[in-house]
Amino acid sequence: MEELQARHRKELKDLQSRVTQKKKQASKKTRKGVNEECERLEAELKSKQESEVAEFNGEASEPPTEALEELALEQDGPEPEPEAEVKPAAQTNGATPAPAQAQGGKRNRQKERLARRAAEQEELAKQAAEEANDLPDMKQQERERMLAYMKERGLQEKEIRADGHCLYSAVADQLGQLEIPLGAAPGAEPQIPYKTTRAAAAGWIESHPDDFAPFLEEPLPDYLHKIRDTGEWGGQLELLALAKSYGVEINVLQDFGRVVRIEPESDAAGKTIWLGYYKHGFGLGEHYNSLRKAG
Structure with a gap:
């Protein structure tokens, strides 16, 4: 946890430095867009760090959008499974057709969420690297x-x-x-x-x-x-x-x-x-x- 907190402090310090530099370089025409971008970067970093702390503590750490998705799924009920294909008796030898769930497997929403989160973090890291390259040394x-x-x-x-x-x-x-x-x-x-x-x-x-x-x-x-x-x-x-x-x-x-x-x-x-x-x-x-x- 100490290492995680130390990394979070460094990430926050680096972001504050970037935000300060971007605001200094903003003109009257670009100031509004720069301020919105800085607010977005700060919110994303805060959300990411809160998620990492929650995961470290073994707590649920779903982003708000994902939580809403899950709530909608719960309200709509489970996802309907595809109907099993009914084969002629001669082909099944009288056996009961196997349900599609057993054949195709259940949809793994957790893996989908992790994959989506990894893609978002990769995109954020790419954007941060591009912005850092534009800043003067x-x-x-x-x-x-x-x-x-x-x-x-x-x-x-x-x-x-x-x-x-x-x-x-x-x-x-x-x-x-x-x-x-x-x-x-x-x-x-x-x-x-x-x-x-x-x-x-x-x-x-x-x-x-x-x-x-x-x-x-x-x-x-x-x-x-x-x-x-x-x-x-x-x-x-x-x-x-x-x-x-x-x-x-x-x-x-x-x-x-x-x-x-x-x-x-x-x-x-x-x-x-x-x-x-x-x-x-x-x-x-x-x-x-x-x-x-x-x-």
């Missing part, structure tokens, strides 16, 4: 644009592991390129650079609470705990704290060549680090890589 397009903008700026990518610590690991790699010591922040293990940069970011925020607390949606101690002791992703506030803590300017290259610059507390002439930010390129979601000087 967001990951590949973002990757190609990012590589082009890196080349323009004389940068090359150092890929960072996508584990929740990517921002802090990327900053640590960049500081190493500038030969800036990471420091020995309390509680950090020197052999794990991202723990040191995490502790540095948390320490700066803790010592300057008035600059950060207004932007938090939770108590400051809870927020600092997430930075220091968990794999919580970092973002704009953490980049600001790191820029000020280490006295460097942080440039974040994003898709379509946009660059976000985060200034340090003091003059950082010659102390600039580069990060690459991806929105679609990695399985966990948003991601940062270190961008070193090419060559």
